[in-house]
Amino acid sequence: MKLTRLTAGLALASGVALGALTAPQALAGPDTNILNVGIAAPDAGRLDPHLSATTIDKAVFGWMFNGLVRFKPGTASPETIEPDLAESWTASDDGLVWTFNLRKGVQCHHGYGELTAEDVVYSLNRAADKERSSFSSDFGVFASVEAPDTHTVKITLKNPVPSLLGLVTNYHGGNVVCKKAAEEMGADFQKRPIGTGPFMFGEYTPQQSLKLVANPDYFRGKPALAGINYQYIPSDSARDLAFQSGELDMVYGKQDQTWAERTKKMDGAVVHVMEPAEMSVMYLNMASAPLDDIRVRRAIAMATNRDQFMEFKGRDVTRVANSPVPQGYLGHADMSEVFPGYDLAGAKALLAEAGHPDGITLKVIHTALPGMLGTMEVFQAQMAEAGIKLDIEVVEHATFHAQIRKDLSQVVHYSAARFPVADTYLTQFYHSASTVNTPTGITNFAHCAVADAEIEAARVEQDPAKQKALWKTAQEKIAAELCGVPIYENLQIWATRDNVDLGYDLIGSLTLGPPVTETTQFRK
Amino acid sequence: MLRFTARRLLFAVPTLLAVMTMVFVLVRIVPGDPAQTILGDQASAEALQIMRERLGLDRPIWEQYLEFMGGVFTGDWGQSMVTGKPVLDEILRVLPYTVELTIASLVIGSLIGIPLGAWSALHRNQWIDYLTRVGSLLGLSFPAFVSAILLLIAFSIQLRWFPVISGGGRATFSEWALSLALPAINLGLIMAAYITRVTRSSMLGSLGEDYIRTARAKGVPMRVIVWRHAMRNALIPVVTVVGLYLGILIGNSVLTEIVFNRPGLGKLIVGALGQRDYTLLQGLMVIYTFVIVVVNLMTDLTYGLIDPRVKYQ
Numbered sequence: 105m106k107l108t109r110l111t112a113g114l115a116l117a118s119g120v121a122l123g124a125l126t127a128p129q130a131l132a133g134p135d136t137n138i139l140n141v142g143i144a145a146p147d148a149g150r151l152d153p154h155l156s157a158t159t160i161d162k163a164v165f166g167w168m169f170n171g172l173v174r175f176k177p178g179t180a181s182p183e184t185i186e187p188d189l190a191e192s193w194t195a196s197d198d199g200l201v202w203t204f205n206l207r208k209g210v211q212c213h214h215g216y217g218e219l220t221a222e223d224v225v226y227s228l229n230r231a232a233d234k235e236r237s238s239f240s241s242d243f244g245v246f247a248s249v250e251a252p253d254t255h256t257v258k259i260t261l262k263n264p265v266p267s268l269l270g271l272v273t274n275y276h277g278g279n280v281v282c283k284k285a286a287e288e289m290g291a292d293f294q295k296r297p298i299g300t301g302p303f304m305f306g307e308y309t310p311q312q313s314l315k316l317v318a319n320p321d322y323f324r325g326k327p328a329l330a331g332i333n334y335q336y337i338p339s340d341s342a343r344d345l346a347f348q349s350g351e352l353d354m355v356y357g358k359q360d361q362t363w364a365e366r367t368k369k370m371d372g373a374v375v376h377v378m379e380p381a382e383m384s385v386m387y388l389n390m391a392s393a394p395l396d397d398i399r400v401r402r403a404i405a406m407a408t409n410r411d412q413f414m415e416f417k418g419r420d421v422t423r424v425a426n427s428p429v430p431q432g433y434l435g436h437a438d439m440s441e442v443f444p445g446y447d448l449a450g451a452k453a454l455l456a457e458a459g460h461p462d463g464i465t466l467k468v469i470h471t472a473l474p475g476m477l478g479t480m481e482v483f484q485a486q487m488a489e490a491g492i493k494l495d496i497e498v499v500e501h502a503t504f505h506a507q508i509r510k511d512l513s514q515v516v517h518y519s520a521a522r523f524p525v526a527d528t529y530l531t532q533f534y535h536s537a538s539t540v541n542t543p544t545g546i547t548n549f550a551h552c553a554v555a556d557a558e559i560e561a562a563r564v565e566q567d568p569a570k571q572k573a574l575w576k577t578a579q580e581k582i583a584a585e586l587c588g589v590p591i592y593e594n595l596q597i598w599a600t601r602d603n604v605d606l607g608y609d610l611i612g613s614l615t616l617g618p619p620v621t622e623t624t625q626f627r628k
Numbered sequence: 629m630l631r632f633t634a635r636r637l638l639f640a641v642p643t644l645l646a647v648m649t650m651v652f653v654l655v656r657i658v659p660g661d662p663a664q665t666i667l668g669d670q671a672s673a674e675a676l677q678i679m680r681e682r683l684g685l686d687r688p689i690w691e692q693y694l695e696f697m698g699g700v701f702t703g704d705w706g707q708s709m710v711t712g713k714p715v716l717d718e719i720l721r722v723l724p725y726t727v728e729l730t731i732a733s734l735v736i737g738s739l740i741g742i743p744l745g746a747w748s749a750l751h752r753n754q755w756i757d758y759l760t761r762v763g764s765l766l767g768l769s770f771p772a773f774v775s776a777i778l779l780l781i782a783f784s785i786q787l788r789w790f791p792v793i794s795g796g797g798r799a800t801f802s803e804w805a806l807s808l809a810l811p812a813i814n815l816g817l818i819m820a821a822y823i824t825r826v827t828r829s830s831m832l833g834s835l836g837e838d839y840i841r842t843a844r845a846k847g848v849p850m851r852v853i854v855w856r857h858a859m860r861n862a863l864i865p866v867v868t869v870v871g872l873y874l875g876i877l878i879g880n881s882v883l884t885e886i887v888f889n890r891p892g893l894g895k896l897i898v899g900a901l902g903q904r905d906y907t908l909l910q911g912l913m914v915i916y917t918f919v920i921v922v923v924n925l926m927t928d929l930t931y932g933l934i935d936p937r938v939k940y941q
Contacts, residue, residue, distance in 0.1 A: 142793075146899035149666065149710065157667065234678055238667045241675065291712070310711070310721065311891050311899070335793060338899075339887045341777050346792035349785055502660030502904050505669065520669065545673050 137330040139604070139620060142352040146338045147311045152294040153279035154230055154237040162275075163617025164334055167316060168213075169281070169299035171274035172204050172224065172257070177619040180379040180612030182434045182525055185269050189219065189280060189300065190257070199264035199566045204272075206255040211321040212282035213304035214296075221251035223283045228259070230286065231277030239277035264564045266527040266571065267434070274301075275523070275614050302327045302622045311336060328607075328625035347373070353604050353626075354618065357597030359475060361418020364597060372602045377421060379612025380521040381593035383430040384479055387516040387533070387549035388588055395466070395514060399458035401586040406444045406451035407490035408483070413592050416482050421597055425590035428534060428582040432612070435526030435562075435575035442583040443590075451490040463491025469513035470496050471504035479591065480517050508549060511541045516549040519594065524614070526575040530559045534582050552587035555579075603627045629932070633925065640921040644914065648700060651913040652693055655906050662709045662904040683709050685906075696907075700914060706907040708900075715911040718896065723915070726892040729884070730877055732812035734870065737819025742866065744820070745827025746859060749835060760824060767821025772880040776814045776887040783810060794888050811888045815880055819873065826869040830862040837861070863934050871927030875920055 145160040153165040174188035175181070190204035210219040230236050232243035247260040261268065272278045285298035296305050302324070303316040314334040318327040337343040340358060347355040348370060357363055357375065359382075368375050386404075394400045410424050423431070427439040444450075455463065470480050477498065484494045494515065499507065508516045522528040531546075532538050536553035538546040555578035562574035582588075596616055600606070607623030663679035680686050684695075699706055705715040748760040784792045794807035834840065835858050843853050882894030893912060900908040931938045 146895060146902070147711070150712065234675060238675055294712070310713075310718070311895055312889075335889075337793065337889050338895075339889065342780070342792060342887050342889050345777075345780050345785055349788070349792050351792055500658075500660070502665060502902065503658065505664055506659040506661050509664075543673055547669065 137626065139329050139332045139354060139624070139626075140352045141332060141334045141617075141620075142337045142343045142346060142355040143334065143617075144338060144340065144343060144356050144358075145336050147336050148308065148314055150294045151297050151305075151308065151314070153281065153297065153299070154239065154277055155294065157238055157276065159616045160336075162615040163613075164314060164316070165279055166274060166301075166613070166615035166617065167303045167332060167620045168297060168301040168305065169274055169279035170210075170301055171278040171280060172206075172272040173269050174274045175614055176608075177621050178606070178608040178610045178613065180524055180614045181432060182267055182270055185273060188274060189224065190272075193269075195268070199268070200261045202259045202261075202268055204257045204259070206257065207323060208255060210300050210323045211319075212285065212300055213298045213319055214285075216282045216285045216298055219280070219282065219300050220254045221257045222254070224257045224280055225249045225251045226283035226286070227280045228257075228272070228277075230281065231279075237277060242271060242277055264566055266563050266565075267523075267525045270523055270525055273614075303332055303620065306331060322622055324622050327622040329620070332620055347599065347601075350601065354598060354600045356617070357599050359421055359594045359597055361421055364418065364420050367599050374600050374602050374604075376598045376600065376610050376618065377595045378598070378610055378618070379432050379595065380524055380614065380616075381423070381430050381432065381595050382519045382521045383425050383593045384476075384517065384519045384591045385425070385428075385533075385588045386483060386591060387518060388586065389511065389514045389516070389550060390585075390587065391511070391551040392514050394458065394460060394464050397458050398586060399454050400460070400464065402444055403451040403454040403458070403490060404487065404492060405586055405589045406447045406454065407487055407492060408589050408591065409446045409486050410591060411446070412486065413479070413482060416478070417592055417594065422592045422594050425593050427590065428579050428588065429526045429529045429575070430521070430524075430593055433522075433524040433526050433529060435572050437572075437576040437579050439579055439583040442580055443586075448490055455491060460491075463493060465493040465495055466514045467512075468494050468496045468515045468517075469504060469507045470498055470517060471501045472498050473501050476517060476519060483517070483591070509540045509545065513549075518547065518549065520547070521596075521616070526579075527559070527563055530555065530562075530575065530578055530582075534578070534587055535559050550587035552582060552585065554585045554587070555581045629929070633929070636925050636928070637921075640918075640925075643921065644917055645697075647917040648697065648910070648914055649693075651910050652696055655904075655909050656689070658904075660904045662906060665903045666710055696910060705911045705914075708908045709905045710900075710903045710908070715907050718908060719893070719911055719915055722891045722893055722896055725890060726878070726881060726885075726894065728808060729811055729815065729881055729890070729892060730874065732808055733815035733819050733877060733881075734874070736812055736816025737823050738870070740816070740820035741823025742827050745824040745866075746831050746854065746862075748824065748828045749831035750854065752832065757828075760828070764821040764824040767817055768825075770818070771883070772814060772818060773883040773887050775817065776811070776884055779810050779814055780887070794890055807890065811881075811884050811890055814884050814888075815877060818880060819870075819877060822869060822873050822876075823866060826866050827862065830865045831858060834858045834861040860934065864931060867927060867930050867934065871923055871930075874923045878916070878919070 143160055149156040149158045149161045151161060153169050170188045172188060172190040173185050176184040176186050189207055189210060191207050193202060193204045195202050206221055206224065212219055228249045232240050232246055234240035245262050245265050247262045250258045252258055280300065282298045286293050289296065302319055302322045304319045306315040306317040308314045313336065316332040316334065318330055320326050337346065343355055346352045357367065364375050367373050388395045388401050388404065390396055414422060414424060427436055429436045470477060480496060484496060487494055507513065522532065533547055534552040534555060535548060536556050537544045538548040539551050540547065540549055558574045558578035558581065562571050562578065565571040565574055598618055603626050605625050605627050606618060607621055607625065610618055613619055662683060662685065663676045667675055667679055684692065707714055708718055744760055748757045751757050780792055784790050790806055790810050794810065798804040840853060840858055843857055881892060882898060885892040885894040886898060893915065897912045900912060
């Protein structure tokens with residue numbers, strides 16, 4: 105073999121390749137009028153708004169779909185709910201029958217025709233069907249959904265719910281899909297989801313990107329942007345570098361003080377800190393000794409130094425948690441007075457009184473996710489000072505989720521944001537029916553069961569003031585019982601280039617991603 | 629040679645069967661529930677149960693096993709549990725990206741490594757030799773993800789020659805070359821480090837042989853001695869090492885693909901692992917095993933090309 109010739113050939117080939125590298129850079133967002141967004145994920149999940157509940161997909165659904173009503177763009181409070189597909193609505197006095205009057209002339213994407221009451225009925229029934237929806241349990245209270253005429257939808261409930269409007273917002277099962285498209289495509293709907301929102305499905309490249317194009321017939325007017333290029337970039341450093349180089353106009357941020365500070369200093373970058381917060385709570389398994397003794401749980405709460413956590417997590421991106429329900433949720437009540445304050449000596453004394461003068465050891469299973477693990481390590485150090493030893497077994501994230509649901513961890517560190525009505529948090533984390541390792545189990549890791557009556561009563565209470573009072577009592581009882589120790593609330597962080605004008609004030613977003621609406625544009 | 633190839637491929641069958649069984653068992657031993665990752669942490673126990681049934685995870689384990697084994701041989705690799713797309717399609721879609729990256733880095737590695745190794749051997753214990761040895765040691769000990777980020781900072785942020793998100797575009801030749809260049813250089817440099825070291829020591833060995841001295845005594849030009857006599861004989865160990873390190877290259881390509889956000893088997897497998905996508909993981913492991921078997925076979929066959937004395941029986 106003539107090695108020299110081979111080498112020469114290869115050299116020539118690579119020379120050609122290098123020559124090609126003088127090609128121009130990919131065009132940045134403002135030049136193409138396409139918003140480039142980077143998200144921390146390897147790939148999309150199932151692109152069907154009734155199936156996927158992951159952070160990765162939710163933001164996109166918010167750009168593509170409408171609900172009967174919506175959260176005012178940039179807010180995440182149920183008090184800002186405003187008309188979306190429905191122009192107006194009425195409720196019967198008992199709160200059981202709701203009638204929505206639809207907006208006329210709303211067009212489904214890609215020529216699927218005008219949206220009528222039939223589509224809404226189909227969509228809500230689909231969301232309630234456990235075979236086709238992950239949110240079916242939310243709609244268990246629906247007795248019927250009917251269309252008296254082409255632009256009226258009537259929902260009849262089995263019993264009143266805390267927030268019917270919350271169920272029909274542009275979120276989870278409330279996203280309205282177009283019937284003709286969904287029936288035509290069946291299970292393939294996720295390959296080309298059809299809604300009525302400002303942006304419509306363009307092209308999906310697995311593990312790369314989802315391209316959305318502006319919906320020219322959007323009922324609030326044609327979007328100012330030509331489209332959105334939503335890119336899946338799992339590597340934090342690659343995402344940050346791409347944002348720095350201007351290849352991304354909007355980027356998912358790390359919930360981390362150093363990230364926020366570093367990005368703020370970057371030229372032309374704007375950091376957005378928004379609701380809803382994910383609350384970090386240490387749930388204490390009251391079904392296991394010695395946590396069945398309230399004095400031990402109280403000692404743990406007294407040994408917790410929240411200020412230190414704030415120093416650790418950073419005050420720009422976190423705030424102190426003060427209740428079993430996160431702040432900003434409808435019905436949240438401040439329980440700072442009920443939870444014991446930081447008192448190390450008191451904690452030790454209480455442990456001794458409970459018969460553990462030499463301290464205790466608790467078994468903890470924890471995820472290896474760095475953001476969460478750091479918090480647990482600080483907690484471990486704080487507990488150690490009071491003589492409470494935490495035996496932490498660090499496992500991979502999916503393993504963590506499986507094992508804490510089998511009651512294997514005495515202290516469960518869980519961080520979550522939910523639909524911002526007190527009921528969701530109270531039900532999922534503190535109602536006895538949600539106790540883990542039971543057939544109806546969700547995320548009640550503490551085996552908490554002190555406020556079932558109030559939680560259930562509040563669910564059907566029609567008088568908002570009385571409802572809030574019931575929720576407050578529930579929070580008082582849960583705080584007094586110390587089912588868990590709330591630590592801090594982590595806000596959502598995104599960054600945009602300073603030439604991106606979102607078109608509204610960004611205070612919060614339930615989809616956990618900034619809404620991109622018809623008014624979002626690049627500043628000239 | 630044909631018989632040799634056929635026999636070697638036949639030997640691969642039990643290996644594949646064993647790996648498939650191990651993979652099947654292992655992915656299921658690891659705790660974590662695919663239904664939970666698909667539906668999210670708010671899903672009720674009932675919804676999870678329905679999803680498990682839909683995924684076929686509620687059926688007896690031996691039934692799932694037989695279906696998987698049968699499927700692999702009939703070409704039906706099942707559907708990805710997360711995306712619902714056929715596993716084989718998912719793999720075949722990204723396979724070309726990994727193959728082109730591997731080949732490109734192998735080419736870069738050889739182009740740098742072989743001449744550098746030979747050069748280093750010819751200048752044994754001179755400063756150029758020391759420099760090469762230190763450089764290759766550095767290449768060996770550098771984690772692929774660190775060098776990847778350094779390359780990005782230098783060439784994409786500072787110099788702005790390449791986009792950060794290469795994305796594996798292949799619409800035009802320049803787009804293709806742009807997206808392949810940095811990842812291939814990253815892996816190629818690591819590969820070059822290995823090849824340089826092996827070539828150097830192997831060249832030193834053959835330069836000390838009697839026939840080299842004889843050739844010199846006969847007045848054969850140095851160029852011919854080095855390239856025709858010494859290099860040809862020194863190449864066998866180099867080929868062995870290249871074959872072996874292709875496995876390492878595939879491992880490093882996992883990290884490289886993630887940092888450069890390039891589609892490929894590595895990125896696919898990390899995603900599948902995090903989401904407990906059993907079917908996709910199984911399919912990927914079969915492919916990886918197959919690739920390693922084929923690479924080993926190709927290495928053996930290459931010996932014959934370099935050294936006519938090698939016979940295949």
